[in-house]
Amino acid sequence: MLQQIRIVLVNTTHPGNIGATARAMKNMGLAELVLVAPKHFPNEEANARSSRADDILERAIVVDTLEQALADCQLVVGTSARQRNMPWPLISPRQMAGQVFSDIAKANQAPDTQTPTMKAAVVFGREDRGLTNEELALCHYHVHIPTDEHFSSLNVAAAVQVLAYELRVAYLDSSQQVAPAWQEDWDNPWASGEDVERFYQHLEQTLIEIGFHDPNNPRLLMTRLRRLYQRTRLDQVEVNILRGILSTTQKAARGQKESN
Amino acid sequence: MLQQIRIVLVNTTHPGNIGATARAMKNMGLAELVLVAPKHFPNEEANARSSRADDILERAIVVDTLEQALADCQLVVGTSARQRNMPWPLISPRQMAGQVFSDIAKANQAPDTQTPTMKAAVVFGREDRGLTNEELALCHYHVHIPTDEHFSSLNVAAAVQVLAYELRVAYLDSSQQVAPAWQEDWDNPWASGEDVERFYQHLEQTLIEIGFHDPNNPRLLMTRLRRLYQRTRLDQVEVNILRGILSTTQKAARGQKESN
CATH class of the missing domain: 1.10.8.590 (Helicase, Ruva Protein; domain 3)
Known part of the structure; x- marks a missing residue:
């Protein structure tokens, strides 16, 4: 199910952030990255910051517009740093992850040969000013990471990390898997x-x-x-x-x- | 309550990670950073990566040993990438945040002029190999971020971001809730x-x-x-x-x- 989630970065300026995004994605089991008109890509610093997640960078697709990046997606979530003039359904990262997984699960339960496999996208904006109102209008939900109101500008790769983490936790919950390490295997039998x-x-x-x-x-x-x-x-x-x-x-x- | 949580980085090699940690902390409302024998600090790259969180770097305390960093802490959580030879109670980031906040809330509810204010620490290890077994043995809980098993090495600032985010969510939840009735008050202050x-x-x-x-x-x-x-x-x-x-x-x- 994590393979049905695409991460989209719009107009990223610093290639290091693209690399750090790839690493965060791979850590959390996500694989599909689409870059909308990045300033520098491919790029050496992106590869360096990706650690060994350069396979995600190699498979990343570069497009010119956000519309192209979302063309085959049925569910689109945009990240929003603040409330806009135009109110929009604003959800928390946890609600977002639950929504994405319940939508994917429903679509997968009722396979329809006429419809392509359900695909969801999570969209992240520019380092300095996020997504425009026009871009946010392409999204079904806006997700807001609850930052401190006096220092609210998250690094874009840090925002990807938080949402990818919530998606992974929702995935582990939905697939009824507890992360294996959470189930303690003690080294000795318990005393009677x-x-x-x-x-x-x-x-x-x-x-x-x-x-x-x-x-x-x-x-x-x-x-x-x-x-x-x-x-x-x-x-x-x-x-x-x-x-x-x-x-x-x-x-x-x-x-x-x-x-x- | 977020002011009662200390972030501790042990032997950090790359100063950029210290800066990114400061930014992640400030975004999430955390303020107290202690650095155990960092390789390069203070450092220009740390300041650059902190964005405008350099006040956290300026107030950061540098010490020689983890024991010094934890001397006045009553609750210590260590981050652990993997199961060690000797298992230890391993909790999820969400469980960790709940535990930290319920402990702080209980300590704050029963103020004792004899005891210093409750302080909790979350400890992060080296970029290449995390915390040693000796360092983990100084912790009460080990927290494991549920990464993909095939690509489990998180960037240290990304790990700080995830745990700081969970702490903030728990804080926002707890500040809207009455203390759960089932949690019994402990009769004595915790040992430092x-x-x-x-x-x-x-x-x-x-x-x-x-x-x-x-x-x-x-x-x-x-x-x-x-x-x-x-x-x-x-x-x-x-x-x-x-x-x-x-x-x-x-x-x-x-x-x-x-x-x-």
Whole structure:
């Protein structure tokens, strides 16, 4: 589904921003870049800033007008730094990503051989003044990144990064995939309740032996220690380490007592 | 609340990335930047890439070690590109932002004149290889930006942009919401990075004295113990209890040695 999203940059001045856009796109799994009348392209600085995303630059299509860039798109989102004179449906990046994916999903669910595959475009304007009102009028939605009102001018590649990130998160959500890394594979099995209970008993016994804990005046000590270790969810290796420390501490304390 | 969040860059090589980080921060309403041993700073390219966010660069603090950068922070989030040998609680950028804001909101709701204002840090690593395992071990959470698995190396300023954006969205959401009722207030202030670091040093020293830990053959012992306690996020009373146990244990061990 990410392959059905096109990024469009209009009249980009600095080629470094085109390269950084390619890198941001590739990081987030997007591949299709269309450049409307860029000032310098192809360009060495664009390649350098793309890191190893130059395959996206090589496949980028250069056109003269935004109309050409959008000709085969069914859904167009334009980025807007501020409210214009003419009100337009203004959505957040998160709403934008949800909208794009629900539209793509609906189109893909009902394939129609008469219609080409659904394509959505997200359009970014010039470094100094964004998109014109005429260009924004070609869009179905305007998306606004919630910048600080006193410093609202985002770098264009940073804007691409934010929207590409939201698109990727929506994609991962919609495809019911959690990013694999978010599912923790712990390296050791978790300790059982029984093991942890034995650790608490060993801990309390040791604290009594070294004279830190008085069972006749327990106050909240053991409760606080239980809360600390319960919160962390101990694994088996950790329980073994902690009990090893306790045994060694007991030997030290007993050695001292015997020698007295 | 955004003023209570610090961005920390570790060993940044390219000054342009420092400038782009300052711009991304200011766009999102963040202001506090700490640089750990940057290669080139102050620097002209950093100023150029910051656009007009050079006030953030002027106020940026340069320190030698990550420990110094985190000394007064109660909550530390590290960015992690990949799963390490030893897994750590790994959260998404959105979970991270929610966690940071609920923690700051709770700390601010219960002001304690004894405790400094809650401060959270988000730490970003080197351009080529991120944060080391030792640096990640100083963090309470590891956050992973869900990049494409075949092209996962994000530009460091782009990573700052994504996380700063999520923090801003969480801030805008939280400032419109009543604090959720299900979040219980913690009874004690959280321990600072400095306090916890002193606890680890005390712990290691004690384990050596009782003969449980051999610094010449450390294996993963201290790493495992750090992971255990970082995961649980210690409060100030807990640190005091744990250090009290260590001092009492040292007395026991020293008593035994003296009597031998």
